[in-house]
Amino acid sequence: MRQRISTALMTLVVLGSLGGFAAIGTAQTADVPTNKTVTLTNDTEPVTVSVGWNDSISDPANTSATVTFYNETEYATDPATATIALEDTIAADADNTTEREYNQSDGNLTLGSEYRVVVSGNASAIDSASISDSSGFLGGVPGVSGDSGGLLVGLAVVGLAVIGAAVWTMRD
Incomplete structure:
Protein backbone atom coordinates (compact mmCIF):
# COMPACT_ATOMS: atom_id res chain seq x y z
CA MET A 1 0.00 0.00 0.00
CA ASP A 31 0.05 36.41 -27.47
CA VAL A 32 -1.19 39.68 -26.07
CA PRO A 33 -3.85 41.55 -28.06
CA THR A 34 -2.80 44.65 -29.98
CA ASN A 35 -6.14 46.21 -29.14
CA LYS A 36 -6.67 46.27 -25.38
CA THR A 37 -8.75 48.21 -22.88
CA VAL A 38 -6.78 49.66 -19.97
CA THR A 39 -7.80 51.80 -17.03
CA LEU A 40 -5.06 54.21 -16.05
CA THR A 41 -4.59 54.21 -12.26
CA ASN A 42 -1.66 54.49 -9.88
CA ASP A 43 -1.62 50.68 -9.81
CA THR A 44 -1.67 50.17 -13.58
CA GLU A 45 0.62 52.86 -14.90
CA PRO A 46 2.78 52.82 -16.83
CA VAL A 47 1.11 51.13 -19.77
CA THR A 48 3.83 49.43 -21.82
CA VAL A 49 3.60 48.84 -25.56
CA SER A 50 6.12 46.43 -27.08
CA VAL A 51 6.64 45.96 -30.80
CA GLY A 52 8.78 43.10 -32.12
CA TRP A 53 10.22 43.91 -35.53
CA ASN A 54 11.22 41.29 -38.06
CA ASP A 55 14.63 41.22 -39.68
CA SER A 56 13.43 41.72 -43.26
CA ILE A 57 12.54 45.42 -42.94
CA SER A 58 13.95 47.01 -46.07
CA ASP A 59 13.49 50.65 -45.06
CA PRO A 60 13.61 51.00 -41.24
CA ALA A 61 13.83 54.79 -41.40
CA ASN A 62 10.36 54.91 -42.97
CA THR A 63 8.76 52.01 -41.08
CA SER A 64 6.91 52.46 -37.80
CA ALA A 65 3.99 51.40 -35.63
CA THR A 66 1.30 53.76 -34.42
CA VAL A 67 0.05 53.62 -30.83
CA THR A 68 -3.31 55.29 -30.22
CA PHE A 69 -5.14 55.76 -26.92
CA TYR A 70 -8.89 56.24 -27.54
CA ASN A 71 -11.62 57.13 -25.07
CA GLU A 72 -12.94 53.61 -24.33
CA THR A 73 -16.62 54.55 -23.96
CA GLU A 74 -16.64 56.32 -27.32
CA TYR A 75 -14.56 53.58 -28.96
CA ALA A 76 -17.05 50.93 -27.85
CA THR A 77 -19.88 52.94 -29.43
CA ASP A 78 -18.14 53.93 -32.69
CA PRO A 79 -14.36 53.52 -33.18
CA ALA A 80 -14.40 55.92 -36.14
CA THR A 81 -15.55 58.87 -34.02
CA ALA A 82 -13.79 58.08 -30.73
CA THR A 83 -11.73 60.86 -29.16
CA ILE A 84 -7.98 60.32 -29.39
CA ALA A 85 -6.29 61.04 -26.06
CA LEU A 86 -2.78 60.23 -27.29
CA GLU A 87 -1.17 59.14 -30.53
CA ASP A 88 2.48 58.14 -30.79
CA THR A 89 4.80 56.55 -33.30
CA ILE A 90 7.33 53.83 -32.51
CA ALA A 91 10.18 53.69 -35.02
CA ALA A 92 11.23 50.34 -36.45
CA ASP A 93 14.34 48.58 -35.19
CA ALA A 94 14.92 45.55 -37.43
CA ASP A 95 15.15 42.20 -35.62
CA ASN A 96 14.66 43.84 -32.19
CA THR A 97 11.82 44.67 -29.82
CA THR A 98 11.02 48.29 -29.02
CA GLU A 99 9.19 49.18 -25.81
CA ARG A 100 7.51 52.44 -24.96
CA GLU A 101 5.89 53.35 -21.63
CA TYR A 102 2.94 55.71 -21.26
CA ASN A 103 1.57 57.33 -18.10
CA GLN A 104 -0.52 60.29 -16.94
CA SER A 105 2.15 62.79 -17.98
CA ASP A 106 1.77 61.80 -21.65
CA GLY A 107 -0.67 63.69 -23.86
CA ASN A 108 -4.18 63.94 -22.46
CA LEU A 109 -4.02 60.73 -20.39
CA THR A 110 -5.61 61.08 -16.95
CA LEU A 111 -5.78 58.80 -13.95
CA GLY A 112 -9.09 57.01 -13.51
CA SER A 113 -9.88 57.07 -17.23
CA GLU A 114 -10.45 54.02 -19.38
CA TYR A 115 -8.75 53.85 -22.77
CA ARG A 116 -8.69 51.53 -25.74
CA VAL A 117 -5.06 51.18 -26.79
CA VAL A 118 -4.55 50.19 -30.41
CA VAL A 119 -1.22 49.31 -32.01
CA SER A 120 -1.18 49.36 -35.79
CA GLY A 121 1.45 49.10 -38.49
CA ASN A 122 2.61 47.18 -41.52
CA ALA A 123 2.07 43.48 -40.78
CA SER A 124 5.04 42.54 -42.95
CA ALA A 125 7.36 44.53 -40.66
CA ILE A 126 5.91 43.63 -37.24
CA ASP A 127 6.42 40.14 -35.83
CA SER A 128 4.51 40.83 -32.60
CA ALA A 129 2.93 43.61 -30.59
CA SER A 130 1.74 43.65 -27.00
CA ILE A 131 0.05 46.01 -24.56
CA SER A 132 0.44 45.53 -20.83
CA ASP A 133 -0.12 47.51 -17.68
CA SER A 134 1.65 47.35 -14.35
CA SER A 135 -1.13 45.56 -12.46
CA GLY A 136 -0.36 42.26 -10.82
CA PHE A 137 2.97 40.80 -9.76
CA LEU A 138 5.51 38.95 -11.90
CA GLY A 139 3.25 38.49 -14.88
CA GLY A 140 -0.05 39.13 -13.22
CA VAL A 141 -2.41 37.63 -10.73
CA PRO A 142 -5.17 35.39 -12.12
CA GLY A 143 -8.27 37.43 -12.84
CA VAL A 144 -6.56 40.82 -12.77
CA SER A 145 -6.98 43.00 -15.89
CA GLY A 146 -7.27 40.07 -18.26
CA ASP A 147 -3.78 38.67 -17.63
Missing part, protein backbone atom coordinates in the same frame (compact mmCIF):
# COMPACT_ATOMS: atom_id res chain seq x y z
CA ARG A 2 2.76 2.40 0.95
CA GLN A 3 4.53 1.66 -2.34
CA ARG A 4 1.39 2.62 -4.31
CA ILE A 5 1.00 5.88 -2.42
CA SER A 6 4.66 6.73 -3.02
CA THR A 7 4.36 5.92 -6.72
CA ALA A 8 1.18 8.00 -7.03
CA LEU A 9 2.79 10.92 -5.20
CA MET A 10 5.88 10.77 -7.40
CA THR A 11 3.69 10.70 -10.51
CA LEU A 12 1.85 13.79 -9.28
CA VAL A 13 5.17 15.54 -8.58
CA VAL A 14 6.47 14.80 -12.09
CA LEU A 15 3.22 15.83 -13.79
CA GLY A 16 2.94 18.93 -11.61
CA SER A 17 6.48 19.96 -12.51
CA LEU A 18 5.79 19.53 -16.21
CA GLY A 19 2.56 21.52 -15.91
CA GLY A 20 4.36 24.24 -13.96
CA PHE A 21 7.10 24.61 -16.53
CA ALA A 22 4.50 24.70 -19.30
CA ALA A 23 2.58 27.44 -17.46
CA ILE A 24 5.76 29.49 -16.99
CA GLY A 25 6.60 29.14 -20.68
CA THR A 26 3.09 30.16 -21.63
CA ALA A 27 3.26 33.23 -19.42
CA GLN A 28 6.33 34.48 -21.21
CA THR A 29 5.31 33.72 -24.78
CA ALA A 30 1.53 34.10 -24.88
CA SER A 148 -3.39 34.91 -17.40
CA GLY A 149 -1.15 35.11 -14.36
CA GLY A 150 0.72 32.17 -15.84
CA LEU A 151 3.99 32.91 -14.10
CA LEU A 152 2.55 32.89 -10.59
CA VAL A 153 0.43 29.83 -11.30
CA GLY A 154 3.47 28.06 -12.76
CA LEU A 155 5.63 28.95 -9.77
CA ALA A 156 2.91 27.71 -7.42
CA VAL A 157 2.71 24.36 -9.23
CA VAL A 158 6.49 23.98 -9.20
CA GLY A 159 6.56 24.91 -5.50
CA LEU A 160 3.96 22.26 -4.71
CA ALA A 161 5.95 19.73 -6.73
CA VAL A 162 9.10 20.52 -4.74
CA ILE A 163 7.23 20.19 -1.45
CA GLY A 164 5.76 16.89 -2.63
CA ALA A 165 9.21 15.62 -3.59
CA ALA A 166 10.58 16.62 -0.17
CA VAL A 167 7.76 14.82 1.64
CA TRP A 168 8.31 11.74 -0.54
CA THR A 169 12.05 11.62 0.20
CA MET A 170 11.58 12.21 3.96
CA ARG A 171 9.11 9.36 4.45
CA ASP A 172 9.97 6.58 6.87
